[in-house]
Amino acid sequence: MTTPPPPQSQNPYAQGQPPQGGNPFAQGQPPQGYPQQPTAGYAPVPPAQPKRKITFKLVKNVVTVVVVAVAVIGGYIASRDDANTAAVGDCMHRGNSSSTNPDLEVVECSSSNAQYIVLAKVEGSFTSAAADSKCEEKAKDFQYSYTESGDGSDFLLCLKDYSK
Template structure:
């Protein structure tokens, strides 16, 4: 018959003396990990995010506002004059079925033109033109030859 091993000894240990672990009152097998402090969002990060959002908003707004400008016009497009100023008529592309359609583009020529050369160039491009519009700057210099649009 076999006798049970004494308390605190490993029954599977073979011939090695075992030192019992001293008993510990209320000990846990591992120490709790302290909670990590929360990372606070810094003012600098918030400021940078606001700046990026504002720049994107201005860029998108500028793109949407300039979609209908004269530089996007093509032959056959209808135009609307947004200003009564002769030096800055603020031409916009509009749908030809719109009540705002005032002019139709007969020709669009890239280049820089004076008032005299613009009229002679439009005369050569479209015999029945009535108005010439030149735009320079912003990397897009061109001439539009226009005529009143009649529905």
């Protein structure tokens, strides 16, 4: 059994019939000089990934990390000039008038804040009387003794007034 050929369509742009007006683009053929679109191995471009939404949790975590980092850096900078970093010959400044915790910090000797000079530094824990006798032994012309303990390193500073 044979099938009859399909009927001719009335579409003037159908295969095999020239378009009206002779427009070569109407047949879907690019003009000469333009490359053909590849068909073999052509894969469509996947859609773009959706943008990550900024959530409250993400903002909270970023803020927490920044605050902790600032605190650590600030603590490090503040502790660089504490009394435990003092060495013989360093100048010191008294941060407050407390006799039990004077908050001594190392300053440049050329600074107007320089009040004391370190004559001796002795590692160990000392009572007030033992500190004075140890300073007399290490630096005869000392005027003040400063002891610190409990921060992991116990030490004694023998100080005298600094005059420029």
